[in-house]
Amino acid sequence: MARITTSGAGSPDERRAFARDLGGRLPEGFELGVTTSAFQIEGATHEGGRGESVWDAFSQEAGRIADGSTADRAADHFHRMPEDVALMQGLGIDTYRFSFSWPRLQAEGRGALRSSGTDFYERLLDRLDAAGIRSFATLFHWDTPAALGPGWFSRDTALRFGDYAFALGERFGDRIGRWATIEEPATVTFAGHAIGVHAPGATRLFNALPVAHHQLLGHGLAVQALRAAGVQGGIGIVNAHSPVVPETDSDADTAFAELYDVLQNRVYADAVLLGRYPQPPEGFEALFTALAEADPVDLALIGQPLDFYGLNYRFPTKIAAGSGVAATPDGGSAAMASLPFHFADWPEYPASGSGDPIAPEFLGTALRELAERYGSALPPVFVTANGVSFPDAVELEEGTGTPRVHDGLRIDYLARHLDEAVGAAASAGVDLRGYFVRSLLDDFGWEAGFTRRSGIVHVDFDEFTRKPKDSFAWLRLLAESR
Template identity: 55%
Template sequence: MSSNTPASRAWQHRAPELGDRLPTGFQIGTATSAFQIEGAARDGGRGESSWDEFTRVPGRILDGQNASVGTDHVGKLTGDVTLLRELGADLYRFSFAWPRLQPDGRGALNRTGLAFYDRLLDELLGNGISPMATLYHWDTPAALRGGWLNRDTALRFGDYAHQMGEVFGDRIDSWVTITDPATVMFNGYAIGVHAPGQALLFDALPAGHHQLLAHGLAVQGLRAADVRGRIGLANVHSPVQAATDREPDRDAAALYDLLHNRLFADPVLLGRYPDPVGVFENELRYLHEIEPDDLRTIHQPLDFYGVDYFQPTRVAAGPARVVRAAGATDSRPTDDTPAIHRLPFHLEAFREYPVTGFGWPNAPEYLPVLLAELRDRYGDALPPVYLTAGGASYPDRTDVRGAVTDLARIDYLAEHLLAAVEAVAPGGPAEGVDLRGYLVWSLLDSFEWAAGYSQRFGLVYVDFTDPSRPRTPKLSYRWLQQVLASR
């Protein structure tokens, strides 16, 4: 089956059953990112980000859309926190907009930006919702020329983290330093479908390393500020398999696994980069040039490890050959980008699974595979784990009554949640992983990067045709509300 809207498996009627099966103390929440939801792009002294610049380049964003208004979270803050409270969310993962707080990426923090986040934290804490704050979710200040190719950006990020820790360190329960550096490096610097739009292929590796260095410096900065909250980062992970048992396909899959998974987990958890895949030694030569002091900085003790999981990946040798629909450019390479055709691998479809709106395989069976891989690779070096983002886009529409009946999303969330908690239970395939919680991506429909507003991940529907951005809780919101109430 390969429909974008698979037949429902009736989880909409089984919320209490799922609530009963969630472990005591297992936290459920939602996640968002600043650039995607905040809007107010020119308000309060906010500086430009790399994504503001990227959205102005013709042809970069589907239908020429931008995030200058987004979901207008800045204007609707109180109502959005009310949605979280009424949902029954235990925690909320949001991101600070670096350009709103440091318009030039350096120097004193912007008072207007601080006031907005001060208010957000007040609202969350006042409603009994635990704040999980992300310092960076892809919106690099445009003033930092060179972005993550410039080592100085990592130094600036460490300074920014320390200042944020000094201001908010007594009110934030969990800190995420950086989100999905693999996606930033690959989509933004290797193939050019995300900001800043560079297509450097393997010469993009410094952008990955500098993000990891920034993470290490941020952990040091937060600890120097004596923050009371836990500290971690969020890496997007995907279990990888070769398309066939042919050696070229196995080599290509190993390369993709290294670039997507191990390149960003090994240095953080083990203090070293993975050994390059033999046949790709030359492409990965940059990894031999890393200073040992950098690795010591990156390898900081962590309180938790965030995992963003959306899909497994099947990899074959050779460049992409098939052109897919425009707009499917969020977190995986597409086949309609020139740089794709210069890569030594391409992705193959999982035709045995239904797909989401992005064309991603809906494969909850692979979440236990991923958790077991993390346990087996990192052992005692793996801290407690949060699934810091998981969810699905579907072509949601309001019906004549104004309701959104998103049965496919309900099934997706139920089956991924159940797969996760059963995987780490006694006798499960990932027994031994200390899994603490699951955060749904996302609370709200929002600007989905290069796909504009064409992909909807939210539990809450946002009408982007209306300047006031009205919200409508979807059936999935009401269902998750019942799950959480029945624990």
């Protein structure tokens, strides 16, 4: 194994001092947590009657995954869940944000919940309860059952999702502290159905917008179903917000930046928080026909009041006019050449292990944009996922021979982003309730396979052993310092 360290700019003592200071500045009741997703960590894809998901099928297609891997074992969480909960208990966090595996619970995307799936999640919740850790469950994190055929391109999937939500609400409604309906519908629409770098690999470009509407309709039906089932926890949705800027102040760059902001951010937040879709930018009205024709009954369902809004942040987006494929945020796609704009580089910022700009101030921008755009319609907010990949590796500590993972850059990343989030929320009047690190474990990184490490716990993907990184110890100190 290559011995690569990621020492950051600060010294260990400086990082520890900052953790103590930042912990002392967190608002009373502010939640700290970690997040994962079922497909990325569970494995056991052929056990207990679990059905195939679109990501299982996508991963088996040649050239789809960077290293040719699959998530058949992922981080083996299905078998090692007690160990992972014990790690979280030792970390001292408040809340664990996980996702249910739809195909593990309904192999065909419909029908009764499978006992092999519900039994696993009952055991997980039992362990979390015993450890004093709150549960924050996501109904859907991208693993659409393959048996649903066209998936979210079909309105029927929204109806099936509502049924699925009701079944889960009935089964776990008294055990879950917080419910998120759908994870990043913008990513599913754009990466999975517009440019094809995520499952199911469709390249519909602007014709993918029905996928956005059907996911949002599914969200609305799920909110209705969870409330009908009498769940005790709060209900919300999670989306990836990316502040958008034009590469230059030219009319073309500015127009396409506005277009992308609507596609990435406002289509979803406006519909959920205001009960309507945004007006298309001038000159682009024809692209939004599918949303302009949305049934008002659908919009009323989509716009039901929520208990919280989840914001995932990774990086800002810079838009330039003209086609190009080199700098897409999801690794590049031939379909991008058919779009009239492209993603420009950020030479002014350092890059993460996946090549994305590290720009914590834009997390503050995202929070301020939410406040400015939605005002009193914005419910309490959680930063539901924030994290970074770096090429860290296990090393033997000099003099002791103790295995360690020194990931100082990840510590610096988390510290700067959390600090920015707390300060920006306070100045903008956003009721920020918590911050979740992405991810607890090194995992299957979607189209990147196992080529990126994003966890605060190192996973050996041969032996599936766990080793907490320096960032794990830093987060524990932060939690202790509140």
